[in-house]
């Protein structure tokens with residue numbers, strides 16, 4: 097009997113006009129959802145999440161939010177550039193300009209931009225009024241002791257790979273830009289690295305040659321003599337072979353400590369760059385740089401520059 101009573105109740109419920117009620121509820125829910133969307137929202141939630149999870153796919157110039165594009169390859173700066181620290185000169189860090197297969201060489205891929213990526217980046221910088229300054233004048237530029245373009249940016253290329261000469265140099269010249277090339281003095285002329293002729297060509301094209309140690313060790317592990325040798329001799333060898341003063345240094349692997357910074361300064365360099373992604377530019381021997389990754393999209397590149405200099 098209980099079972100029959102239950103069935104009866106179901107039968108009774110089924111007579112309520114469920115279909116029209118459902119339609120009304122769905123329409124109401126839809127309206128609530130629509131009204132809750134901010135007008136500024138540019139991309140569906142799933143797209144932002146996908147962008148944040150992996151910025152790997154070659155994204156077209158889409159309307160994804162800049163923040164999503166920046167992750168995980170380049171976080172927007174989280175410090176505030178104090179008025180006293182202006183002008184701020186974004187210092188961009190490059191290594192290779194070449195094609196690399198991401199699957200077989202993920203590290204090489206992340207250290208490389210393609211010629212097309214670099215072209216698009218330089219093109220955008222030029223169209224938006226950015227002017228390049230070499231590292232030998234960045235200190236004066238920041239400190240107000242020398243001329244400094246309103247929208248100054250410094251381009252740096254580490255390690256002295258041959259594609260700096262074959263690929264980066266012609267692109268820089270096309271846009272009338274200069275850059276600083278940090279050279280490991282013992283690596284000059286090795287397979288895959290520029291020789292003295294290529295370095296002389298960079299010099300003659302108005303590029304700056306900076307030092308990046310003698311053999312690219314972790315400078316924080318060396319005793320004082322070893323440290324002075326790596327810093328001072330790299331400068332002396334480059335200066336002697338190229339006939340120019342070498343005044344800009346870059347810590348190999350970004351590794352430095354107070355002693356390394358002090359020895360670099362005592363050796364007569366004007367500045368030293370690190371691999372710190374962000375920070376104030378109030379110490380010329382601890383200058384942060386913005387790493388330009390192989391999988392950085394063009395909107396991501398633009399957003400990270402704009403974060404420093406809107």
Ligand SMILES: [Zn+2]
Nearest residue numbers: 254255348349
């Ligand atoms: Zn290096």
